[in-house]
Amino acid sequence: MRTWALTLGALLALSGTASWAQDNPTVKAGKYVVEFRVPEEGVFAQEEIDIEFRLMDSTMNDEILGMAGVPNAAVKATTTMPEMPGMPEAKPPIHTEGVPGDYGVTFFFPHGGKYQVDLKITPPGGQEFLAKFDLNVKDERATKGGKRVLPYRLDLNNGSTAKVGQPFPLKLQIKDSKSGETVKAFDIAHEKYFHLLIASKDFEWFLHEHPVMEPDGTWVINVAFPAEGEYLVYGDVAPVGKGSMILMNKLKVSGEKPTWKVNWTANKGPVTDGTITATLGGDIQIGRMSQLVFDLKDATTGQPVTQLEQYLGAHGHLMIFSQDGMSTVHSHPASGKATDDLLAQGKVAFNARIPKAGKYRAFAQFQRDGKIMTFKFTLDVK
Numbered sequence: 001m002r003t004w005a006l007t008l009g010a011l012l013a014l015s016g017t018a019s020w021a022q023d024n025p026t027v028k029a030g031k032y033v034v035e036f037r038v039p040e041e042g043v044f045a046q047e048e049i050d051i052e053f054r055l056m057d058s059t060m061n062d063e064i065l066g067m068a069g070v071p072n073a074a075v076k077a078t079t080t081m082p083e084m085p086g087m088p089e090a091k092p093p094i095h096t097e098g099v100p101g102d103y104g105v106t107f108f109f110p111h112g113g114k115y116q117v118d119l120k121i122t123p124p125g126g127q128e129f130l131a132k133f134d135l136n137v138k139d140e141r142a143t144k145g146g147k148r149v150l151p152y153r154l155d156l157n158n159g160s161t162a163k164v165g166q167p168f169p170l171k172l173q174i175k176d177s178k179s180g181e182t183v184k185a186f187d188i189a190h191e192k193y194f195h196l197l198i199a200s201k202d203f204e205w206f207l208h209e210h211p212v213m214e215p216d217g218t219w220v221i222n223v224a225f226p227a228e229g230e231y232l233v234y235g236d237v238a239p240v241g242k243g244s245m246i247l248m249n250k251l252k253v254s255g256e257k258p259t260w261k262v263n264w265t266a267n268k269g270p271v272t273d274g275t276i277t278a279t280l281g282g283d284i285q286i287g288r289m290s291q292l293v294f295d296l297k298d299a300t301t302g303q304p305v306t307q308l309e310q311y312l313g314a315h316g317h318l319m320i321f322s323q324d325g326m327s328t329v330h331s332h333p334a335s336g337k338a339t340d341d342l343l344a345q346g347k348v349a350f351n352a353r354i355p356k357a358g359k360y361r362a363f364a365q366f367q368r369d370g371k372i373m374t375f376k377f378t379l380d381v382k
């Protein structure tokens, strides 16, 4: 807020008018002023949204019309989430609006949270400058009947049905929803182009794999399903310049019934897999970026596990699903001194933003002595 007050002060001084009634965020660079026009109702995740901005020349300021708009600037937009390390940036497309100086950016935000929008602007005959805006994106709104159409979708191959007990050649394609075309170019996120996450509908069983793409854009991997039932298949991908997104589809598997019991009682551990016993700590605040801290002990000695190996470029991997499977959180620990200090105590912290109250299943993965271990937790977020 303080930055804003300063900017406003500068604007008042410049424009010489005392009745500045604008409350849109504004950035000033030399003689240029950029106003970011966030819609009054706010910005929601999971829908394409057009946000306008206006580029103005403060030296051409008409008493009645205000500052003159600057048309024909070259603009590049990028969006990032500073709180989510390693998330690929998105480069949303820019277009001009009917009014000189008015531009529009077509955004798509995969989930709610704090985003940073960088506009690199080169006015005609001027120097490139950067206008940075913080943007609070709200969680997706409920759809009024009908299905939400996302810019991309995840298609599953299947003419064939998956059966328990034999490896099923799962084939996946990312399709552009509008054109129906198969997407073949992706940005890398956390060392992989495609993070495949599969869970039984009850979230008792979980798989995290990385399929390989064939030249026609089909991602292929063999999956051994453990029991009959419905499975939720998630692809975490970043079509080039579009940022990370998690797309979901469903798959039916036939064969023997599950032997596991479904249990949604809150459970923060201790949970043991392989040589590690993990306990979940940290405070979750709904709708806020919260820190989940995993305490890792050697399963035999009870000593803190301080020698974790890198898994996908970080000291762990965290996937959280809401009970209905519709909300997901994918997180990796940040790198840096704070992480190293925690690691020395056998702890790993993840940033995660839980959108709403309810039950969630969290699958944390860590690697030690060349083995990836998976820990299942159940959260009751109130």
Ligand SMILES: [Cu+2]
Pocket (backbone or CB within 6 Å): 192, 194, 195, 196, 208, 209, 210, 312
């Ligand atoms: Cu992955």
